[in-house]
Amino acid sequence: MSPAARAAPRQRVIAAPPPTLCLDFVNTRYWRGRSAPTETLVDVASLAGWLQGAVDAQAAAGLKVLARSDAGAARRLFDTALEWRESLHGLLRAIVDASPLRATEVEAFGRMLHATPARHDPVLQPEPAGWRVTMHRLDVAELLAPVLWSAADLALGSARARLRCCANEACGWLFLDDSKAGTRRWCSMSACGNRAKARRHGLRQRERARADPAAAAARPPRQPRSEAPDGDAAAVPFRAPRRSGRSRSGP
Numbered sequence: 676m677s678p679a680a681r682a683a684p685r686q687r688v689i690a691a692p693p694p695t696l697c698l699d700f701v702n703t704r705y706w707r708g709r710s711a712p713t714e715t716l717v718d719v720a721s722l723a724g725w726l727q728g729a730v731d732a733q734a735a736a737g738l739k740v741l742a743r744s745d746a747g748a749a750r751r752l753f754d755t756a757l758e759w760r761e762s763l764h765g766l767l768r769a770i771v772d773a774s775p776l777r778a779t780e781v782e783a784f785g786r787m788l789h790a791t792p793a794r795h796d797p798v799l800q801p802e803p804a805g806w807r808v809t810m811h812r813l814d815v816a817e818l819l820a821p822v823l824w825s826a827a828d829l830a831l832g833s834a835r836a837r838l839r840c841c842a843n844e845a846c847g848w849l850f851l852d853d854s855k856a857g858t859r860r861w862c863s864m865s866a867c868g869n870r871a872k873a874r875r876h877g878l879r880q881r882e883r884a885r886a887d888p889a890a891a892a893a894r895p896p897r898q899p900r901s902e903a904p905d906g907d908a909a910a911v912p913f914r915a916p917r918r919s920g921r922s923r924s925g926p
């Protein structure tokens with residue numbers, strides 16, 4: 676066991692996570708509908724960077740300390756974190772699709788949650804408020820505890836009804852529908868909505884051209900503004916849509 680993992684039990688106050696934190700985590704891999712999805716968590720350092728921005732500085736610092744003292748343990752922790760991410764993604768995607776959850780998925784989720792520190796000691800004052808937890812070791816359950824809590828709160832709460840997957844099948848971005856009508860279809864209009872509009876526009880033009888070739892030849896081609904030239908998402912750098920990740924500093 677590494678020196679960091681042997682550290683004596685210590686207490687931390689972790690802010691209550693928003694339900695979108697788990698979505699930020701699973702969306703660290705995107706273009707999931709493509710043969711080669713984009714992976715942003717490629718090593719221990721990138722996971723530490725994500726934790727720093729989306730969870731808190733203490734979690735990131737803990738992982739960096741482990742990486743310095745025991746690179747192999749940090750790498751194993753990283754590999755497990757990605758396994759847990761994919762497990763969470765499968766669960767959340769099944770909720771979006773209203774698919775029956777497999778017993779193995781439910782059990783895996785339960786095991787992950789069970790491994791996180793217990794949330795039974797709320798700290799209301801002084802600020803920042805949060806859950807006081809006792810950490811016994813540096814492991815993936817400690818690092819990802821807020822992500823797991825967020826997923827549980829989302830899966831069991833009212834926000835579950837607003838969980839969506841981007842209508843662009845190649846994208847696969849998960850988000851909470853914040854529209855009044857509850858009809859948001861895209862991760863963002865700029866990332867995917869406009870591409871779909873461009874594709875529909877091109878399709879209509881081609882149908883018109885087939886129906887009336889002479890008229891189509893006389894009309895100059897027109898592209899909707901701000902859209903990919905051929906609807907090919909790969910041609911346009913992905914811009915992360917509205918993100919809810921936020922920097923929070925621990926006590």
Ligand SMILES: [Zn+2]
Nearest residue numbers: 841846862867
């Ligand atoms: Zn999208």
